[in-house]
Amino acid sequence: MNLPIVTLENQTNNVLLELAQDVTFPLSTEMNAMIDQMRKKLEELQAAGLAAPQVGYPYKIIVYQVLEIAKDFRLDWYAALPPTVLINPSFEPIIDAGFTDDWESCLSVETQMGKIRRYTSIRFQGFDIDGNKVEGQANGYHARILQHEIDHLKGCLIPHLFRDDLPFGSIEEMKKMRQEEIEKRKGAS
Ligand SMILES: [Zn+2]
Structure with missing residues (x-):
C-alpha cells in the first residue's frame, strides 16, 4: 500500500488543519495496519516524524525517530532513537530550560521552511500500541x-x-542559508 503524504499544497480537505481524534484501546485491525504503514513510510522517507493527519488519517497517532545522521547538523542531538509510535501524545514544557531556535521543514509543507522556536525540554506522555502508558x-x-x-x-504546521x-x-533559499550557517560553524571550530 502506498501511503501518499497530504500537503498544504495538495490537500483536498482540511485534515491537516483540524484537531485529530482521540484513539481508544484496543486498537482496531485497521488502525494497527495504518500504524504499520506509517512506520514503514517514516523509514522509507528517512524522516524525523510523521503524524497520522499527514497521511489523511485524523487520529492522534505519531511515529518518529532520532536519526544518527542528524547529529552532523543538530547542535542539540543527544542520542539516536529507533522508530517509535506514540498514541494520544501530549507534552508540558519545562519552562526553566528555555527555548531553542532551529531549522524545521515538514513533509506536508512543500514550498516553505524556516527556523522555529521550540521549548528546549519537555515532559511528554502518551500510549504505546498496546495501550500501556x-x-x-x-x-x-x-x-x-x-x-x-x-x-x-x-x-x-510550521507556517x-x-x-x-x-x-x-x-x-531553496532557506536550505542555502542553513548550509552557510553549517559551513560557518565548521570554520569556527
Ligand atoms: Zn510536519
Whole structure:
C-alpha cells in the first residue's frame, strides 16, 4: 500500500488543519495496519516524524525517530532513537530550560521552511500500541521532533509558527542559508 503524504499544497480537505481524534484501546485491525504503514513510510522517507493527519488519517497517532545522521547538523542531538509510535501524545514544557531556535521543514509543507522556536525540554506522555502508558523527558532535537509532531494533531504546521524575528521562506533559499550557517560553524571550530 502506498501511503501518499497530504500537503498544504495538495490537500483536498482540511485534515491537516483540524484537531485529530482521540484513539481508544484496543486498537482496531485497521488502525494497527495504518500504524504499520506509517512506520514503514517514516523509514522509507528517512524522516524525523510523521503524524497520522499527514497521511489523511485524523487520529492522534505519531511515529518518529532520532536519526544518527542528524547529529552532523543538530547542535542539540543527544542520542539516536529507533522508530517509535506514540498514541494520544501530549507534552508540558519545562519552562526553566528555555527555548531553542532551529531549522524545521515538514513533509506536508512543500514550498516553505524556516527556523522555529521550540521549548528546549519537555515532559511528554502518551500510549504505546498496546495501550500501556509511556512518559518521559525529551531534550533538544528529540523534544523538537515531538513538539512538531504533536502540533500536527492540533492542526498546527510550521507556517503557523514562523516569526518575524527568525528566518523563513522558500525551501531553496532557506536550505542555502542553513548550509552557510553549517559551513560557518565548521570554520569556527
Ligand atoms: Zn510536519
